[in-house]
Amino acid sequence: MKNRILSNPNATAEAKRLYAYLCDMHGKKLIAGQQECPTPERVEEEMDYIFKVTGKLPAIRGLDYIHDDFEGVNKRAIDWWNRGGIVTICWHWGIPPVGVGYPSSQETIDVEEALTEGTELYEGMLRQMDAVAEALKELQAKKIPVLWRPLHEFDGAWFWWGKQGPGCFIRLWKLMYDRFTNYHGLNNLIWVLSYSWQLHDNWYPGDEFYDIIGTDIYEVGEHQASYDKLASWSGTQIPIAYSECGPMPDPDKLVEQQINWAWFMTWHTIYVKEHNAPEYLNKIYHHEHVLTLEQMPKWNE
Numbered sequence: 001m002k003n004r005i006l007s008n009p010n011a012t013a014e015a016k017r018l019y020a021y022l023c024d025m026h027g028k029k030l031i032a033g034q035q036e037c038p039t040p041e042r043v044e045e046e047m048d049y050i051f052k053v054t055g056k057l058p059a060i061r062g063l064d065y066i067h068d069d070f071e072g073v074n075k076r077a078i079d080w081w082n083r084g085g086i087v088t089i090c091w092h093w094g095i096p097p098v099g100v101g102y103p104s105s106q107e108t109i110d111v112e113e114a115l116t117e118g119t120e121l122y123e124g125m126l127r128q129m130d131a132v133a134e135a136l137k138e139l140q141a142k143k144i145p146v147l148w149r150p151l152h153e154f155d156g157a158w159f160w161w162g163k164q165g166p167g168c169f170i171r172l173w174k175l176m177y178d179r180f181t182n183y184h185g186l187n188n189l190i191w192v193l194s195y196s197w198q199l200h201d202n203w204y205p206g207d208e209f210y211d212i213i214g215t216d217i218y219e220v221g222e223h224q225a226s227y228d229k230l231a232s233w234s235g236t237q238i239p240i241a242y243s244e245c246g247p248m249p250d251p252d253k254l255v256e257q258q259i260n261w262a263w264f265m266t267w268h269t270i271y272v273k274e275h276n277a278p279e280y281l282n283k284i285y286h287h288e289h290v291l292t293l294e295q296m297p298k299w300n301e
Helices: 013-025 045-054 070-082 120-141 165-183 224-234 251-257 270-274 278-285
Strands: 030-035 060-064 086-090 146-149 189-195 212-217 240-245 263-266
Touching: 013 189, 030 045, 030 086, 045 270, 045 278, 060 070, 060 263, 070 086, 070 120, 120 146, 120 165, 165 189, 189 240, 212 224, 224 240
Parallel strands: 030 060, 030 263, 060 086, 086 146, 146 189, 189 212, 212 240, 240 263
Antiparallel strands: none
């Protein structure tokens, strides 16, 4: 069972404070999260809609380095943190050496070759990693901790990083963890290990390489079996996240059944608008078990 400390012993004070808060809330409250649409002209669409319907905003804003728009994503991350929110970033990583965007992330490369030092594919992969690391350094310089959720849904094997099985994935995860943490000195990251809803065995990289475990599920329900399976791998001393969803989980049922998701992260566009009726959205954002932006601590005080 993991202790309630970050995997990186050099973690920043801000990352430690955020992680301690997430651990303290785990089992007590459910933190509301919302992924933004990554299309530049639509990035506020989800937040505007939620506020219009509920008069509230999610505590966690989900962002994505999907289009290599590091400047735009970081600008919104900085703004959200300054408003008192929590930032999580994923990366639909286009195939090395130069791929960008969602379709590219679903293409296929020889991951074994990409993990072999000295190959052109390996060097190209490192260049992509390093570009993202430089973007994350900007947030570190602003003293912003990030719930960093790379290589998500790896066990589903529809993205290139999962297509050659658990062995290659685990090596890739550890390579990124080492390069970001030890080579680049990124100490503001809280590493989120985010499975698909399938939750296949044998994809676990080890306790020392992540801080939060989660799963992406798009079916209606509270998903106790999924929660229990994640807890069997990580223990219950760390936050367990409902890291992507369409329909939001019902907080009444979560409390009744004692299913302790740390947060939910509704996906963008149709998922928040069409998979959750306005009345249901209002119920969740005004529920006593759910934490929204207005209820976050004063991080900078």
